Amino acid sequence: MHKIEIYVDNQELKEWPAYQKWSFEYFKSNYGHVQVTVSNSNFNENYVVSLSDYIEYIMNSAHEDEDILYLRDWDYTDTAPELANDILEPKMATNLLKGINTEIYKDISWIYIGPKKAITPLHQDFLHTHTWNALITGRKEWIIYDVKDTEYLYNGQVDPLNPDHERFPEFKKATPIKIIQNPGDIIYLPSDYWHLVRSIEPSIAITKNYINETNIGDFVESILKEVK
Ligand SMILES: O=C(O)CCC(=O)C(=O)O
Numbered sequence: 001m002h003k004i005e006i007y008v009d010n011q012e013l014k015e016w017p018a019y020q021k022w023s024f025e026y027f028k029s030n031y032g033h034v035q036v037t038v039s040n041s042n043f044n045e046n047y048v049v050s051l052s053d054y055i056e057y058i059m060n061s062a063h064e065d066e067d068i069l070y071l072r073d074w075d076y077t078d079t080a081p082e083l084a085n086d087i088l089e090p091k092m093a094t095n096l097l098k099g100i101n102t103e104i105y106k107d108i109s110w111i112y113i114g115p116k117k118a119i120t121p122l123h124q125d126f127l128h129t130h131t132w133n134a135l136i137t138g139r140k141e142w143i144i145y146d147v148k149d150t151e152y153l154y155n156g157q158v159d160p161l162n163p164d165h166e167r168f169p170e171f172k173k174a175t176p177i178k179i180i181q182n183p184g185d186i187i188y189l190p191s192d193y194w195h196l197v198r199s200i201e202p203s204i205a206i207t208k209n210y211i212n213e214t215n216i217g218d219f220v221e222s223i224l225k226e227v228k
């Protein structure tokens with residue numbers, strides 16, 4: 001099977017209960033008591049807060065010059081497992097390792113909730129997995145780099161929004177792919193593509209990483225390295 005490409009679909013998600021039901025109000029009234037960990041953009045400040053207090057923070061603060069707190073990678077499966085019933089499996093993302101739950105790899109999906117300007121800094125996803133990312137509400141800007149730009153990205157230390165060209169002189173050779181993700185869009189991102197994601201508006205999204213015929217080889221290789 002040939003290499004997969006970045007792809008944005010704006011039809012499928014509209015059929016999902018998540019798209020029809022989820023909102024800030026929905027999470028606040030149904031899961032407000034759940035404790036979640038939020039962190040700033042450098043991950044050097046982390047706080048455990050109730051989802052209700054966090055949604056208040058999203059709604060009530062101007063977030064102008066703050067180091068914004070973001071709820072990333074919320075594993076809702078312990079505290080709100082029925083949310084899984086609101087998501088369907090995207091047609092293009094059949095996970096060959098569906099249902100696997102081991103110490104090294106878990107078939108897991110995460111929810112992201114954040115205010116305007118919430119950022120996930122430049123990174124690649126774990127263990128060479130592909131990902132799909134479904135935006136329920138809000139708008140986000142994605143800055144993506146092909147794997148072949150890796151040599152210009154200094155292990156993700158460079159900030160594409162404010163690059164330090166003296167420290168990272170090769171960065172100007174990298175070619176950004178910019179995508180605006182609108183509510184109802186599912187972005188399919190191939191393994192190893194670098195990405196930075198910034199919320200333009202308060203947002204709610206759900207993602208899942210997956211493995212298919214095109215990345216299973218790299219995935220197994222990286223697992224073998226970890227168990228060595
Ligand atoms: O939406 C975000 O803040 C980050 C999403 C992401 O990195 C992913 O889906 O792999």
Ligand SMILES: [Fe+2]
Binds near residue numbers: 123125
């Ligand atoms: Fe990611």
